[in-house]
Amino acid sequence: MTESGETKHLIKINLPGGIVYPGDLLEILAIAKANGVKSIRFGNRQQLIFGVDRAMLADLAHAFFSADIAYEVDADEYPNITSSYVTEEILNASNWLREGVYKDILNAFNHRPKLKINIVDHAQNLIPFFTGHLNFVSSEVSNYWFLHIRYPRTNEMYSWPALVYSEDIPLISKLLEEKLLNPSSGNEIKIEGLALYQEFAKAHGLVGQAYQKPMQHSSFRLPYYEGFNKYGQHKLWLGIYRRHEEFPLELLAEIAETCVKTRIGQLYTTAWKSIIIKSIQPADRQFWSHLLDKHRLNVRHAANELNWQLEDVCQEALNLKLHLVKYFEEADLRTFGLCFAIKTKPRTGLFGSVIIRKKEAKTNEGETLYEVLHTKNFNPNNKEFVVFAPFNRKEDLAESLAKLCEYYYSLQLNFALPKANENLKQSEVLELHQVYQCKHCQTIFDDIYGDEFNNVKPGVKFEEIENYLCPLCEAPKEDFIKVDIQKNIA
Known part of the structure; x- marks a missing residue:
């Protein structure tokens, strides 16, 4: 990471569920500022990220240890738990999924997950469903969730054979992590879902429920997540996005201080590297408008x-x-x-x-x-x-x-x-060219270009390669199929 032209070590702090309390944020900002940090970013998994000079790492570590703040340096061994908590009340119409349910689930995690976990409402479109390894998606049955498992380092998905009860999400996550990650070698393994479900239910008394109907993919429409917006009974929410992703420390500190001043208990991060402040009273809008003016913030991109x-x-x-x-x-x-x-x-x-x-x-x-x-x-x-x-x-x-x-x-x-060749120039001619395509992630191997990632030089035929793995999802050579693509030649 670079900031002011200097190489930085990347510091990552998880914000479970995409939630941060103003007081906690102010403490993080104070430590960051004391160690030469000028700005902070938010990540795709709703985490907090910034860069720091090597010379400041020891002081930073001491300050975080004293404040009991968990963090990682140049690593992501413990991915943040992503949730759609941010959308509650303002961007969805769930019948039963409310603030208390999210908090109860998040507070019940007594381990730091090494797998990516998503906890999302099926009725919202702001937070992704399946970017995790363990993807819990709310069902229409109160306090029950679909579970879709994406095997690590692949796009292969497995649907858990029963709905999962809210209180069981932390335990099932821990048990599945123990099965999916081999602690002796660190290699991922696949599981036989039905047998594992039966094993968990018997050993831990898990409360499952049969599907009433399979999960349906609703049509996707990304909501506009920026600016002032009304919701509920005379309340406002404010979304702030930064074109270059960086939030100056002074801006974030004033946001947190304004939350404290106006009795707003928490801020939210999104999967789009933005933040949202909810529960703004109309009488307090003046303070937030002043903040936007002071920092010259455009909130209508x-x-x-x-x-x-x-x-x-x-x-x-x-x-x-x-x-x-x-x-x-x-x-x-x-x-x-x-x-x-x-x-x-x-x-x-x-x-x-x-x-x-x-x-x-x-x-x-x-x-x-x-x-x-x-x-x-x-x-x-x-x-x-x-x-x-x-x-x-x-x-x-x-x-x-x-x-x-x-x-x-x-x-x-x-x-x-339109037909594929309608827009071709007269000097262009189409020909079919055979390549090999991964049936899981659609990555193409073309012998004209080779594969630099796997050290395969241009001109080497796919059939001549031994022990080939897909550079994207690591599928084996046998999972590539022949396909013809159209190429333009002069």
Whole structure:
């Protein structure tokens, strides 16, 4: 991580459920400031992140130890528990999932999970459903949850055979972690779900309930999560997003102090690296407006800038996003109903209906290549991907995304799609080219480019490679299938 041009060690502090109390935040900010930190970011899993110089690590460690604040340095061994608590009251219409249920579940965790855990309301669209390893999604039955297990380092999902009771979520999470992670080698293993469910129920007296009906994927519409908004009986909530992701310490300190002054008990982080303040009384809006004025905060960014997921503290992805958003704005491009993710590294668990994935291969001139994918039904909670444009230079990406948006809206309106070659220039000719594609994550192996991640040189045939693993999800060679893609040749 860089800040002021200097290399920093990355400090991560989990905020379980995406909740932080103003007093706790002020304590973290004071320690950070004393150790030379100027700004803080929030991560995709609702955690707090900042960089610190190596010379300050010892002082920082002492201060955090004295304050009993758990943290990690340049590591993510203990991922944050993500929850949709932030949406309660303001962005969903759940019949039974309220503040007390979230708090009871989060407070019952007596271990630091090493697996990613999501606890989300099925009726909301702000927090992703399936970016965790253990994904608890509320059902229509009060205090019961669907559980979808994503095996670590894969996109393979398993549905738990019964609904899980709220009070059992922490225990089941701990038991599953012990089964999924091999403590002796650190390697992940798969489980036989039904047998394990029966074992847990017998040994621990877990209260399960049969499905009344399977979980349904609702249509996705990312809500606008910024600015002042009314809800409930004469209350307001305020969302704050930062274009470059950084929140100056002075800004966050004043936000926390204003919460204390106006008797607001907690702040919330989102999966979009923003924060939300709820329970603002109309009479107190003046204090928050003054804060926005003082720090020159714009709280009405374009919707096509707010629907992006990027890897945490990744300047490369942020620069690419800003480049593409500028094109979207100039083209007045509609993106409502879509959300975008930029992946620059393998095995990045981001959330998006459209994925822009950096390829290991480059052009002959050394230019970076990207592939554009979309989920099968354009619902970002779906984990089945379709390759739309496999090879794009940076300058080609915006046009490919514009075409994909046209494709999406034509599907919404049941229009007939244009033929694949309608937009080709007269000097261009299509030919079919055979590649191999992973059936799990849709990653393509093309012998023209090879695979730098697996040290496979360009020109080496897929059939000649031994012990090949997918660079994204680590599926074996046998899980790749032959596919034909269209290529333009002059």
